[in-house]
């Protein structure tokens with residue numbers, strides 16, 4: 159199986175590159191952000207609880223996202239592999255993902271981190287907020303809170319994979335095609 163963690167701060171381009179990767183490799187795309195927004199639009203209890211935190215730029219509890227990912231892994235037993243996008247976002251989530259995959263005799267193939275500086279992120283997210291309709295993209299204060307949550311809680315996840323010799327970082331500034339080329343180059347090496 160090819161199990162890829164696409165990593166990077168909000169606005170780094172994970173969603174864009176994921177779309178191209180699923181086309182090329184036939185992988186299942188698991189974005190916890192998309193799954194949570196799906197719960198919100200269906201008006202579920204989980205969605206209602208998550209919405210408050212998401213609108214503030216805070217992370218939703220680990221147990222919630224781990225449960226969603228576990229369900230998706232069970233529902234896609236025949237998959238060739240997965241792209242994890244926006245997950246794991248804490249070290250506890252990364253540990254849980256390792257256990258979930260291990261129980262299926264599988265593992266993470268590697269993490270690819272997209273590196274983009276904070277100023278560029280803020281600029282991209284505000285721009286995206288103009289037509290994405292995402293409340294968390296529309297407000298500069300919420301954007302800064304999300305970047306802070308990333309630096310405090312999510313950046314350590316890169317160290318977790320580095321310790322397993324699974325981390326590769328690439329420049330997330332450049333053309334979509336060039337960045338995609340860098341990612342596929344790394345995937346060929348797995």
Ligand code: ADP
Pocket residue numbers: 167168169190191192194211212213215216217218219220223243244245246247248251294304
């Ligand atoms: P972005 O990467 O642009 O911040 P996402 O769509 O990945 O957007 O996430 C939007 C929001 O959903 C996050 O700010 C957070 O509140 C919540 N969220 C998504 N994934 C997770 C996760 N793995 N753990 C906790 N919260 C999450």
